[in-house]
Amino acid sequence: MEDRDPASASIETLTLEDPLSSSTRFSSAADLAPDLPSLLDLAARGQWRSVLDKVARARTTSLLSKPHEHLVYLAFSALSLHKLRRFADASLEIDSLSPADEFPDDPFNHTRFLYDSYPEIYHTLRGSMLPFAVRILYADLPQRIGNRSESLDRLYSLLCFTRGRSGDQWRRREAFVLGALAANHFVHREFDVALSLIRELLALNPSDPVLLSRLGYVQLQIGDLDGAKESFARVEGTKLSGVEFDNLVGRNRALEFLVAKDYVSAVREYEECIERDPRDVVAVNNKALCLMYSRDLSDSIKLLEGTLERVPTAALNETLVVNLCSMYELAYVQHGDIKTSLSNWIARVAPDDFDSSCTRT
Structure with missing residues (x-):
């Protein structure tokens, strides 16, 4: 049971605001492309x-008039297809930009992606107009259709690409790619590599409490309990304040109790987190699991159901729903009808990218 993903970022957490373009080129989202604030809101x-x-409407009504606008809308289209798990369609969208055999080392290394190539439109703007999200999606998509090695190659190439640039924005992008790689290796239980990548992230931001916590999570996975305790102690040593930080510390303490199978103390820590923030879905989910491990299956189910009812936008999480359905299967002989009811409710309230198959109905 992990507290959160062990890396600072992954494709699932990709937002388009930073990867779309540099804020120094355009003063606002409205200036970057037509109707962009509405797209970002959706x-x-x-x-x-x-x-x-x-x-689709923008493309068919000739709303897009400048080269960079077409690229921005393509990034939204490809990301939407990715979120909807239409990975083959997303790949076709990205591949339409530049045939791989044209520039095999970097398919986006073409002058048509440069502001400089359109001086009559962009005047003094220089550099690439390609949204960074396109590069991330290009790297991530192969593994979604069964080719993880190609994704790793592209992610490491993208890491080198970000390191060849200067500026704060590129350092954030470097951290994003490092986080995506760390998450990838962690999911495939390549903990030594994940550990190394997280330490690289910490070199960029040594006192980041979230990164220090994730270092501790990986250390727990490999059985380095002393190392994990040291990492969690460094988190507390940052002495930050606020509910989010307090809950991070509380969840770290709870994980230490879990390793020792002290479920009562772990539940106490999670309860304090939930009191501070009822939307802390990690604390809710892990408290429910502790109750189940303590053979209190009824209260575990009530906790998850109650949280879904009170804060559905926060609690509607695939991991939480999978765990709830597993508990139904343990608790009830006729669990199929209950899971069907849950699935129907999810269909009404969930965002488009929610994986409804997690109910196993």
Whole structure:
């Protein structure tokens, strides 16, 4: 049972605001592309089918007049397809930009992606107009259709690409790619590599409490309990304040109790987190698991059901739903009807990218 993903970023957490373009080129989202604030709002609410509809309308009504606008809308289209798990379609969208055999080392190394190539439109703007999200999606998509090695090659190439640039924005992008790689290796239980990548991230930001916590999570996975305790102690040593930080510390303490199979103490820590923030879905999920491990299956189910009812936008998480359905299977002989009811409710309230198959109905 992990507290959170062990890396600072992954494709699932990709937002388009930073990867789209540099804020130094355009003063606002409205200046970057037509109707972009509306697209960003739909994306933030998980309404990816509506995003695709807007992109399609913009393309057919000639709303897009400048080269960079077409690229921005393509990025939204490809990300929406990715979120909807239409990975083959997303790959076709990305591949339409530049045939791989044209520039095999970097398919986006073409002058048509440069502001400089259109001086009559962009005047003094220089450099690439390609949204960084396109490069991330290009790297991530092969593993979604069964070719993880190609994704790793592209992610490491992208890491080298980000390191060849200067500026704060490129350092953030470097951290994003490092995080995506660390998450990839962690999911495939390549813990030594994940550990090394997280330490690289910490070199960029040594006092980041989230990164220090994730270092501790990986150390727990490999059985380095002393190392994990040291990492968690460094988190507390940052002496930050606020509910988010307090809950991070509380969840770290709870994990230490879990390793020792002290479920009562772990539950106490998670309860304090939930009291501070009822939307802390990690604390809710892990408390429920502790109750189940303590053979209190009824209260475990009540906790998850109650949280889904009270804060559905926060609690509607695939991991939480999978765990709830597993508990139904343990608790009830006729669990199929209960899971069907849950699945129907999810269909009404979930964002477009929610994986409804997690109910196993």
